[in-house]
Amino acid sequence: MDKRREVAVLSELDKKLINLLQHGLPVCERPFAQVAEQVDSTEDEVIAHLVDLKERKVLSRFGPMFDAVYLGGAFTLAALAVPEEDFAKVTEQVNSFEQIAHNYRRTHYYNMWFVIGTESVEEIEQVVQGIEEKTGLEVLNVPKLKEFFVGLYLPV
Amino acid sequence: MSENNNIALTSLEREYIIATQKGLPLVAKPYHAVAEQLNISVEQVLSMTKDLQERGIIRRVAAVPNHYKLGYQYNGMTVWDISDEHAEKFGQMVGNLPFVSHCYLRPRFLPKWNYNLFAMVHGKTPEEMHQLRSQIKELLKDVLVERNDDSSQNIPTQSNDMLTSTEILKKTGLRLKDKTA
Numbered sequence: 332m333d334k335r336r337e338v339a340v341l342s343e344l345d346k347k348l349i350n351l352l353q354h355g356l357p358v359c360e361r362p363f364a365q366v367a368e369q370v371d372s373t374e375d376e377v378i379a380h381l382v383d384l385k386e387r388k389v390l391s392r393f394g395p396m397f398d399a400v401y402l403g404g405a406f407t408l409a410a411l412a413v414p415e416e417d418f419a420k421v422t423e424q425v426n427s428f429e430q431i432a433h434n435y436r437r438t439h440y441y442n443m444w445f446v447i448g449t450e451s452v453e454e455i456e457q458v459v460q461g462i463e464e465k466t467g468l469e470v471l472n473v474p475k476l477k478e479f480f481v482g483l484y485l486p487v
Numbered sequence: 488m489s490e491n492n493n494i495a496l497t498s499l500e501r502e503y504i505i506a507t508q509k510g511l512p513l514v515a516k517p518y519h520a521v522a523e524q525l526n527i528s529v530e531q532v533l534s535m536t537k538d539l540q541e542r543g544i545i546r547r548v549a550a551v552p553n554h555y556k557l558g559y560q561y562n563g564m565t566v567w568d569i570s571d572e573h574a575e576k577f578g579q580m581v582g583n584l585p586f587v588s589h590c591y592l593r594p595r596f597l598p599k600w601n602y603n604l605f606a607m608v609h610g611k612t613p614e615e616m617h618q619l620r621s622q623i624k625e626l627l628k629d630v631l632v633e634r635n636d637d638s639s640q641n642i643p644t645q646s647n648d649m650l651t652s653t654e655i656l657k658k659t660g661l662r663l664k665d666k667t668a
Contacts, residue, residue, distance in 0.1 A: 337555070337556070338555070338556060338558045339556040339557070348550075352549060353550055353551075353552060355548055355549045356548045356549060356550070358533055358536050360516055360518065360519075360533065361515055361516060362517065363515060378514065378515065381513050385513060387556070388556060389552060389553055389557070390550045390551065390552055390553070391552070391553050392550070392551040393510045393511055393513065394507050394508075394509075394510040394517075394548060395508075395511075395536065395540075395547075395548050396545065396546045396547055396549060397504060398543060398544060398545075398546055401496065401504075401544045402504065408605075425656075425657075426656060426657045432657075432659055433659070435652040435654070435656060436652065436654040436656055437564065437650035437651060437652050438649075438650055439648065439650045441600070443656070444650070445656075445657070471596060473593040473594055473596075473605075474593065474594070475591040475592065476593060476594060477574075477578065477592040478590070478591055478592075479578045479579050479582025479583075479592070480582030480583065480587060480588075480589065480590045481546065481588070481589050482546065482547070482588065483551075483588040483589075484585065484588070485554060485557050485559050485609060487558070
């Protein structure tokens with residue numbers, strides 16, 4: 332199995348830290364000292380565990396999470412209905428566009444779903460057209476009209 | 488809100504985003520490194536962080552876990568065809584469910600795509616995924632749109648579906664480019 336997909340072995344302190352820090356970290360000069368108090372530990376121990384979790388890739392990133400719209404670009408979600416026999420070729424064609432941020436295979440007639448992130452709205456159109464020309468398939472382009480919630484919480 | 492708002496940031500705020508978007512260092516005083524890089528005081532960095540958070544530019548300061556390492560092997564994009572007049576109210580209700588990580592209203596493209604509400608769920612087993620989908624369905628059951636199947640189209644028209652991910656084909660972060668680099 333893909334190594335990224337292996338389930339990590341976690342201590343009780345690891346679990347407490349993962350659950351607490353997904354919600355948020357206090358914004359102050361020594362945030363881990365405050366976190367340590369909440370989990371009955373010490374600042375040094377908390378930092379050591381977090382460094383370990385990051386090295387083991389249990390935590391991928393740690394810090395401010397920005398709303399992508401403020402990063403000054405344009406985004407959309409798009410999909411293709413790819414014939415099974417062409418899937419590998421089309422994956423390569425789509426991924427070759429540097430503006431493709433995420434791409435997932437999903438169980439549906441539309442079996443390839445990807446996020447396009449660009450510097451401008453015009454560039455989104457160009458990428459959509461580029462993908463259609465390269466793959467010969469019609470892109471389903473569904474930009475968000477309204478956002479209700481974004482925030483992942485996975486309790487352990 | 489559209490996906491392409493251009494919100495004016497000060498040049499210092501842009502520098503702050505570039506300095507922190509890859510994450511904060513895991514040290515006792517993580518904001519000191521940012522202060523040094525931006526050539527401002529730690530107090531200024533902390534007040535800027537709080538201000539950006541209040542303005543919604545920072546969603547939160549937090550840790551991002553790897554789903555798979557925590558045992559969440561499945562992610563499902565549940566999609567729903569709900570009546571337009573109820574979309575905002577019910578979209579918000581679905582977004583408020585604790586197990587929904589992303590929830591958006593998106594355009595339909597009839598007849599090939601009839602779903603306007605998207606809600607992402609995560610689970611450890613296929614059974615758990617179906618259970619989460621059922622909970623959303625219970626909430627939306629009175630506002631789901633029933634459409635007549637168009638047999639001339641080779642696409643089934645249902646009121647809802649769940650598109651489970653079976654493979655990551657590409658995953659890179661969205662980043663603000665450092666234009667000075």
